[in-house]
Amino acid sequence: MNSTLETQLNHRSIRAFKNTRFSEETLNTLITVAQRTATSSGHQAASILRITDPKEKEAIAKICNQTYVATGAELWIFLVDQKRNHDLSLATGLEESNAGSFSRFIQGFTDAILMAQNVVVAAESLGIGTVYLGSIHNDIPQLNEILNLPDYTFAALGLAMGYPDQEPELKPRMDMALRVYENSYPSKAYTLEDFKAYDEHLATYYDLRNANTRVDSFSKQISKRYSGSSNRDNFLEEILKKGFK
Amino acid sequence: MNSTLETQLNHRSIRAFKNTRFSEETLNTLITVAQRTATSSGHQAASILRITDPKEKEAIAKICNQTYVATGAELWIFLVDQKRNHDLSLATGLEESNAGSFSRFIQGFTDAILMAQNVVVAAESLGIGTVYLGSIHNDIPQLNEILNLPDYTFAALGLAMGYPDQEPELKPRMDMALRVYENSYPSKAYTLEDFKAYDEHLATYYDLRNANTRVDSFSKQISKRYSGSSNRDNFLEEILKKGFK
Numbered sequence: 250m251n252s253t254l255e256t257q258l259n260h261r262s263i264r265a266f267k268n269t270r271f272s273e274e275t276l277n278t279l280i281t282v283a284q285r286t287a288t289s290s291g292h293q294a295a296s297i298l299r300i301t302d303p304k305e306k307e308a309i310a311k312i313c314n315q316t317y318v319a320t321g322a323e324l325w326i327f328l329v330d331q332k333r334n335h336d337l338s339l340a341t342g343l344e345e346s347n348a349g350s351f352s353r354f355i356q357g358f359t360d361a362i363l364m365a366q367n368v369v370v371a372a373e374s375l376g377i378g379t380v381y382l383g384s385i386h387n388d389i390p391q392l393n394e395i396l397n398l399p400d401y402t403f404a405a406l407g408l409a410m411g412y413p414d415q416e417p418e419l420k421p422r423m424d425m426a427l428r429v430y431e432n433s434y435p436s437k438a439y440t441l442e443d444f445k446a447y448d449e450h451l452a453t454y455y456d457l458r459n460a461n462t463r464v465d466s467f468s469k470q471i472s473k474r475y476s477g478s479s480n481r482d483n484f485l486e487e488i489l490k491k492g493f494k
Numbered sequence: 495m496n497s498t499l500e501t502q503l504n505h506r507s508i509r510a511f512k513n514t515r516f517s518e519e520t521l522n523t524l525i526t527v528a529q530r531t532a533t534s535s536g537h538q539a540a541s542i543l544r545i546t547d548p549k550e551k552e553a554i555a556k557i558c559n560q561t562y563v564a565t566g567a568e569l570w571i572f573l574v575d576q577k578r579n580h581d582l583s584l585a586t587g588l589e590e591s592n593a594g595s596f597s598r599f600i601q602g603f604t605d606a607i608l609m610a611q612n613v614v615v616a617a618e619s620l621g622i623g624t625v626y627l628g629s630i631h632n633d634i635p636q637l638n639e640i641l642n643l644p645d646y647t648f649a650a651l652g653l654a655m656g657y658p659d660q661e662p663e664l665k666p667r668m669d670m671a672l673r674v675y676e677n678s679y680p681s682k683a684y685t686l687e688d689f690k691a692y693d694e695h696l697a698t699y700y701d702l703r704n705a706n707t708r709v710d711s712f713s714k715q716i717s718k719r720y721s722g723s724s725n726r727d728n729f730l731e732e733i734l735k736k737g738f739k
Contacts, residue, residue, distance in 0.1 A: 250523075253498040253619035257527045257612060278495075280674060282502045284667045287614070289628045290719070291665065291712075296673045305677055328679075333672065334716050336684035341717035352631070352726035359628065359651060362604055366611035367502060369532070374498035381608075383534045383601065397678035406604060420536065422529045427578065428541045429525055432550055433642035434573075439581035467536075471579050472586035474535070481597035485739070494730070 263378025266411030282371040295360035296330035313384035321411035329357030329403040354493040361405035382407030389487040400492035423447040508623025511656030527616040540605035541575035558629035566656035574602030574648040599738040606650035627652030634732040645737035668692040
């Protein structure tokens with residue numbers, strides 16, 4: 250055990266922040282950690298958009314449908330960014346580039362998410378609380394407009410950060426026996442029985458945190474959310490609209 | 495500064511490993527860190543495939559076209575895994591699920607990459623060297639067959655880990671002034687001038703590491719690699735073949 254592992258094993262999302270800004274030093278540290286993150290083929294095909302304008306924060310919080318999005322010290326959007334290397338390709342004399350290949354989208358998306366998680370661990374090691382915002386994808390066209398995103402870019406994930414003003418409990422996770430396989434994916438269908446212990450554990454957790462919130466078991470949550478069409482059925486279309494194919 | 499940040503700021507890929515296995519405790523620690531990683535909506539839609547069979551390691555190293563892939567103590571493949579929640583949905587009585595929605599692919603891909611980076615930081619904090627393997631995507635159909643991957647899963651990223659038998663220098667990265675924007679994506683095209691300092695810095699680095707390796711500047715590397723069609727033109731097609739749409 251060491252302090253890095255302790256930080257990682259104590260991860261929880263923070264959704265209430267103190268009204269304290271980050272020092273310049275802290276901000277620079279987080280950006281340098283992002284810079285040092287592993288990147289596919291060294292292409293550095295991801296970028297960070299720092300949202301500092303209060304009105305823009307509110308507009309993004311509205312898309313996310315979560316007021317706490319705008320209340321952190323920092324709100325960052327991690328971008329797939331193949332536009333920079335596309336520009337550079339043309340500047341070197343190429344007439345066109347393969348920046349819009351779907352494998353380039355995947356490359357940039359991977360770079361963006363690696364960077365996000367590295368920043369989260371760094372922030373938490375400094376006592377900062379974080380919450381990822383997949384909910385930026387609730388309205389991708391509107392988000393693109395707010396962020397002025399050009400072709401060969403895509404908003405991969407949002408992140409709100411700030412000093413914590415709450416102490417949530419660790420959220421139970423399913424046993425890793427259900428998630429770690431050896432050599433090949435198991436040829437079996439999962440049953441309700443496989444999730445029985447986790448269902449009971451998770452229901453208890455919600456009860457403890459707030460008597461008024463849902464106490465659905467994992468099975469019930471999944472059954473509800475995986476029923477009907479997803480609320481983001483246009484996802485692939487929105488990626489393709491940015492020039493990826 | 496703290497030991498977590500020191501670990502992160504010293505990240506480099508390791509491609510030569512000592513012949514030392516991980517202890518059970520170390521292995522369990524890495525798996526528990528993976529378990530505690532943030533996950534979209536709590537769905538835990540990513541899994542880990544540990545490759546322990548020597549022949550299978552060789553087969554994957556061949557796809558990657560990198561011999562060191564098979565020489566680490568551990569070889570992990572991080573999976574998009576919506577199959578588990580799909581099975582669970584049906585087990586609760588649903589006739590179909592939205593596990594194959596493209597937004598579910600993105601959700602699982604994000605979960606997988608967050609988990610990979612969290613494991614990398616944990617491993618490095620324990621003195622373990624790591625290298626990501628995007629090269630598993632050189633032959634996705636062959637990889638799917640080796641791993642026995644069913645519908646609603648996808649191999650997102652590989653990771654080789656082991657105790658380092660080399661000490662590479664830190665690889666230069668472009669200035670973050672080129673990668674961090676505020677409030678909106680800049681309406682400008684990058685020029686060769688923007689990359690001049692980095693081009694010079696990167697060329698120096700390769701020279702120092704090994705006089706026989708390429709000394710291409712960043713601009714030349716990007717110009718070569720973004721020219722012509724990508725070598726992974728079937729990427730989107732391969733994702734769709736796994737039931738995502």
